[in-house]
Amino acid sequence: MSVLVFVEGFNGEIKKSSLEAATYGYQVAQQLGTTATAVAIGEVHEDALAKLGEHGISKVLYDADSRLNQFVADAYVKVIAKAAQQENAKVLVFSNSNIGAAVGSKLAVRLNGSLATNVTTLPKTDGGQFIVTRSVFSGKAFADVNLTSDVKIIAVKKNALEAASTGSGSATVEKFSADLSDADFVAAPKETIMQDTSGGVLLTEAEIVVSGGRGLKGPENWHLIEDLAKALGAATACSKPVADLDWRPHHEHVGQTGIAVSPNLYIAIGISGAIQHLAGVNSSKVIVVINKDPEAPFFKAADYGIVGDAFDVVPKLIEAAKALDK
C-alpha cells in the first residue's frame, strides 16, 4: 500500500502546486506508515523529478511519451490508473488544478474511489475514518468530509500548505509506460496557445497577485498594474467588470465566476469589493486594498488599506518595491 502523487510540469519544471501536493502526499504516507511515489507525465526535466526527493517522494514513475505533452484526460487517466495499480495506492493526491481535478474525477469512477477537491488539511484518521476539510461556498465556508471508499483521492487547494523540504535527498526516477493506443487520444487538442503569463508567473500558481478594477479608468492605464506586478514578481489579474468591458482578457478575471486564487498576497487596486469578487480571493493570506472611496466594502476584508487615487498611490508603490532589493 502506498500514496501516489500526480505531479504536473510547466516549462520542464515541477509546478509549485505539485510540490505542495508532493509534500501533502509525503505527510499522509507518514501518517499511514508507508511511502509516497509520484507519477509524472510528458515534458518534465528528469533532474526536476529527482528533486522531488527533497519533498519526501521516494520514487517517481515517469511516462515521457511525447503525445502526453498536451493534456489529454483519457490518456492521463490510463497512465495514473496503471501506476496506482502497480503501487497498490490507496491514497492518490493531486493539485487542485484544472488537470488535477479533471483526472481525479475520472479516476474516482474508474477506481471506485472517494474524491475530495479543494482540500485544505491533512486527513484525520481516528476511528477508521478519513476526514479532510475542503473549501466550499466559494471560500466562505469549510466542510469536513469523510471519504468512505477504499481508495481516497484528494485534490489539494493551492497554497493551502507549504511545499516543505524534508531533506531526504533524491528520488529514484523510473521509466513508465501504460501502452497507450490511438483511442486514448480521440479528444487530444488540435492546438495549444499559451498566453502572456505576466513574465512567466501563472496566475493560478502565483504567490503574489496584483489585481485592477474599474478604478484604473481604462486599459491604457494597465501599465500601472503591470509595472507593480513586475516589481513584485507577481501575476496580474482583474475584476469581472474589467473583463466584461474587454479591458483585460477573461483568463485574468478573478472572483466567484472567474478564477479563484489563494496567493500569499493579493493587492486589489480600484476594486470596490463586491461579494462575488471577494469570494474568489478571500483565501488569500494577506489582502491589500487601494481605493479612493473610503466606504469601499473591500476594506472590511483587507489586512492593509490605502484610501487614495490609484494614479497617485501605485507609482509610489512601484518606486518602493523597486528600492527593496537595491
Added chain:
Amino acid sequence: MKILVCISNVPDTTSKINFSGDNKSFDKNGVQFVINPWDEYALTRAIELKEAKGGTVTVLNVGEADAEPNIRKALAIGADDAIRVNAHPKDAFFVAQQIAAIAKQNNYDIILMGKESIDYNGFQVHNMVGEMLGIPSITPAFKLDLVDDSTARLEREIEGGKEVVEVKLPFVASAQQPMSEPRIPNMRGIMTARTKPLQVVEPVSAEAKADYVSFSKPEKKGGVKMIDAENAGELITLLRNEAKVL
C-alpha cells in the same frame, strides 16, 4: 440535435452563508436560490445552438421540489422540457450517477453543465459523467461551436493558456464564461414555461462516497491597518517586515 443541460439550484451569489446549530447542514433561512451561474452559461449556449441548428434542449436537475422555480426559469429562458430527479444531491458521485442514468435512456448528442457549482465547488460531475458514459469530457470550456452535424470545436482553459479541441458527438462539456451571455426570461417565455413538460423521476440506486460531517466558517480577520496615501511606500515595508509576504 438533442442537448441535455444539467443545472444546480444554489444560494444567490450575494448570500451570507450560515449553518444549522449543530453545523451539520446549510441553513436555507432567508436565502434566495438561483440557477448556478456557470450552468447559465451552458444553458444559454445550448439554446443558441438549438436556435441555429434545430433540435431540443432538456434541462436536468438532481434535487428536491424547491428547485422547481429555477427549473421553470430555465424553461422560460428557452429550454423545451425538464427532468427533475427527485433526490437530495448527496455528493458529486451520486449526482453524476443520476445524470448518467438519464443520459443512457435518452441518447443526447451533447451534455452541458457549469464547470462547478458555487456552493460545493467540486469541479467533478462533468468528468465523472463522461467517464461513466465512456465519452469525452471537455472541461472547462469557454467556447463551443459545431463544425458539422457530428463534430464540435471547443476551446478549453488550461493554466497559462488555452487548448482547441475537436470532438465527435456525443460528448460532455462544462462551461465557464464567456461561453455565452446569460439571458433574462421575458414575459412570453415565463408564460410558455408554465405549460412545458417537467417530468419528476425517482433516483436510481446509487451510493455517495463522500459523507459531509460538519461545516464551519473561516476565522474573522483582525481588521484593516490603514496607511496614509502620502506615505504609500510604507506599505511595501510593512508587507516585507510585518506581514512577511515579500
